[in-house]
Amino acid sequence: MRRAARNPLLWVVLTLLSVVFVGPIAAMLLTSLKPTAEAQSADPGLLPGEITFRAYEVLFTSADNPVLRWFLNSMLAATAHALLVVLTASLAGYALARMDFPGKNLMFGVIISTMFVPGFIFLMPNFLTLDRLGWLDTLAAIVVPGAAGAFGVFFMRQFFLSLPKEFEESARIDGAGPFTTFFRIMLPNATPALVTLLVLSFLANWNDFIWPLYVLFNDARLTLPIGLSKLQGAYTIDYPVIMAGAVIASLPVLLLYVFVQRYVIDGVATSGVKG
Amino acid sequence: MATPRTPVRGGRTGSPLTPYLFLAPYLALFVAFVAFPAVYGLWISLHDWDYMMSSQRFLGLQNYTDLMDPASVVFRDFWNGMGNTLLFTVISVPFLLVLPLLLALLLQQKFPGRTFFRAMFFAPYVLGVAVIGLMWRYLLDGNFGLVNAYLGTDISWTTSQPWAWVSLVGVTVWWTLGFNAVIFLAGLGDIPAEHYEAAALDGAGWWASFVHVTLPGLRPVMIFVVVITVLASANMFGQSYLITQGGPSQSTQTAIMVITELGLSRYQMGAAAAQSYLLALFLAVVSIANFWLMRDKDAAEQARVQRAERRRRRGNDGPPPEPSDPQVPATPASLGTVR
Numbered sequence: 001m002r003r004a005a006r007n008p009l010l011w012v013v014l015t016l017l018s019v020v021f022v023g024p025i026a027a028m029l030l031t032s033l034k035p036t037a038e039a040q041s042a043d044p045g046l047l048p049g050e051i052t053f054r055a056y057e058v059l060f061t062s063a064d065n066p067v068l069r070w071f072l073n074s075m076l077a078a079t080a081h082a083l084l085v086v087l088t089a090s091l092a093g094y095a096l097a098r099m100d101f102p103g104k105n106l107m108f109g110v111i112i113s114t115m116f117v118p119g120f121i122f123l124m125p126n127f128l129t130l131d132r133l134g135w136l137d138t139l140a141a142i143v144v145p146g147a148a149g150a151f152g153v154f155f156m157r158q159f160f161l162s163l164p165k166e167f168e169e170s171a172r173i174d175g176a177g178p179f180t181t182f183f184r185i186m187l188p189n190a191t192p193a194l195v196t197l198l199v200l201s202f203l204a205n206w207n208d209f210i211w212p213l214y215v216l217f218n219d220a221r222l223t224l225p226i227g228l229s230k231l232q233g234a235y236t237i238d239y240p241v242i243m244a245g246a247v248i249a250s251l252p253v254l255l256l257y258v259f260v261q262r263y264v265i266d267g268v269a270t271s272g273v274k275g
Numbered sequence: 276m277a278t279p280r281t282p283v284r285g286g287r288t289g290s291p292l293t294p295y296l297f298l299a300p301y302l303a304l305f306v307a308f309v310a311f312p313a314v315y316g317l318w319i320s321l322h323d324w325d326y327m328m329s330s331q332r333f334l335g336l337q338n339y340t341d342l343m344d345p346a347s348v349v350f351r352d353f354w355n356g357m358g359n360t361l362l363f364t365v366i367s368v369p370f371l372l373v374l375p376l377l378l379a380l381l382l383q384q385k386f387p388g389r390t391f392f393r394a395m396f397f398a399p400y401v402l403g404v405a406v407i408g409l410m411w412r413y414l415l416d417g418n419f420g421l422v423n424a425y426l427g428t429d430i431s432w433t434t435s436q437p438w439a440w441v442s443l444v445g446v447t448v449w450w451t452l453g454f455n456a457v458i459f460l461a462g463l464g465d466i467p468a469e470h471y472e473a474a475a476l477d478g479a480g481w482w483a484s485f486v487h488v489t490l491p492g493l494r495p496v497m498i499f500v501v502v503i504t505v506l507a508s509a510n511m512f513g514q515s516y517l518i519t520q521g522g523p524s525q526s527t528q529t530a531i532m533v534i535t536e537l538g539l540s541r542y543q544m545g546a547a548a549a550q551s552y553l554l555a556l557f558l559a560v561v562s563i564a565n566f567w568l569m570r571d572k573d574a575a576e577q578a579r580v581q582r583a584e585r586r587r588r589r590g591n592d593g594p595p596p597e598p599s600d601p602q603v604p605a606t607p608a609s610l611g612t613v614r
Binding site for chain 2 (some may be wrong): 031039149
């Protein structure tokens with residue numbers, strides 16, 4: 001196997017693939033730094049002939065498109081959503097992994113089976129529920145309903161199943177009640193799983209498109225992805241501005257990814273393997 | 276699966292209510308936004324439900340029969356969307372299975388920097404559909420897109436067929452290939468090395484050990500990837516919405532686009548809910564067919580023979596025990612559904 005490293009073909013393939021995967025992202029960044037005329041010439045090169053931050057100035061000064069507001073909305077919603085998922089899913093996952101009570105297996109089966117129910121059937125009824133709660137066009141509309149997904153519970157339950165029983169036994173001997181045991185002993189020992197779930201939930205919420213597209217209306221309430229899709233309508237003839245918007249929406253998740261890519265990839269990898 | 280009963284129930288370990296207290300916050304969310312709407316949606320689909328109106332007229336099954344009636348107003352759009360979704364799924368899924376598997380086999384080799392390359396190939400998936408949609412809308416632009424510039428072509432990638440489909444499939448493959456590759460890679464890592472060693476002792480070459488060790492070893496992971504990839508492709512929305520706007524002339528308008536347009540833009544919620552349940556039914560049938568077609572036929576046959584044997588020996592014909600379910604792994608719902 002070690003031979004592979006000395007095979008020049010391997011490195012050729014890896015280099016080509018890297019260009020294919022990272023090239024378009026680089027092109028987005030570089031285009032956002034070009035003057036409009038250059039980006040929209042008949043023969044656009046990859047590298048800007050002239051670097052300008054005009055597109056970013058346009059974005060941050062336009063009264064019609066409060067990009068900074070969208071950014072804050074997205075940040076607030078994704079953070080609140082991720083915390084809500086981690087808290088509710090770890091409590092529920094712990095009960096399903098380590099406690100014994102009537103109806104447990106049935107409850108777990110019902111929750112898990114909804115992971116294979118396609119999300120679009122919830123669009124109309126949840127829209128009406130939000131309407132009744134007065135949550136349409138508010139932050140709650142994009143923070144709360146998504147946290148009902150079963151993945152977090154499944155994920156945390158799998159993790160708690162893998163922790164040794166001695167944790168709870170020694171806590172009980174010390175006289176700790178179930179909530180103290182959970183918050184003082186179990187949660188700190190679940191940090192890797194909590195971080196993974198936190199990051200996956202944050203990314204999913206930050207990138208969510210179809211739901212916020214239909215439950216947010218007011219320009220000041222939008223999240224970045226929805227704001228961007230409106231930009232596309234407003235700046236059809238100014239690509240650097242649209243690319244600058246896309247860069248602003250990508251930077252936080254790409255930065256987060258650079259620092260915690262192991263958690264993200266391990267989280268995805270285990271989702272497919274541990275049944 | 277169940278933990279052994281703790282010897283002291285109640286008392287210091289908490290009351291019998293404790294587990295329900297732990298579960299309550301999540302269950303409240305689950306009931307409000309998953310269990311209740313699953314039923315409420317059916318109820319809506321039986322009505323002429325306009326969210327702007329104060330009262331909703333009961334229609335019975337008419338929203339469903341309309342979908343079978345070529346003369347109804349919803350018929351053409353719905354089946355056009357269903358057909359487009361089917362086409363997209365049929366074209367994209369093979370690429371999303373074969374290419375990620377090849378990539379996983381490549382990344383399984385031992386070479387310096389493989390974690391780095393794995394992270395790089397996964398990177399597009401971290402970006403949302405809004406970002407990749409707008410990005411590729413520009414790159415694929417017919418007049419000044421970089422794709423035409425680099426290929427030396429003059430193709431209207433987003434406004435003419437078949438190029439619009441080529442673009443949408445290409446972008447989706449580029450975007451989500453890394454996700455499937457990471458799952459395959461984990462599956463490859465779980466195949467015991469002894470299986471490869473045994474195959475090598477039998478004189479199996481690379482191809483033979485791929486066919487007889489790798490593919491069978493990947494079966495559970497493969498079933499999982501097929502099912503979630505089909506579901507994700509059938510849920511396609513953002514790429515069409517942003518890159519082709521459903522065009523040219525509605526040829527890339529997917530089923531989800533038809534449903535959201537009808538239900539959440541024109542507020543014909545009853546009709547749209549009926550469409551979403553019909554689409555869900557199709558997907559359920561397809562998923563079950565996938566599980567069934569890809570089940571371990573040898574193992575199933577063996578189990579059947581064993582059951583028949585037991586029945587014969589017991590001499591009764593009570594219901595045979597169900598064969599244990601294939602491992603059904605789970606996916607991040609938010610990662611695997613509407614893209």
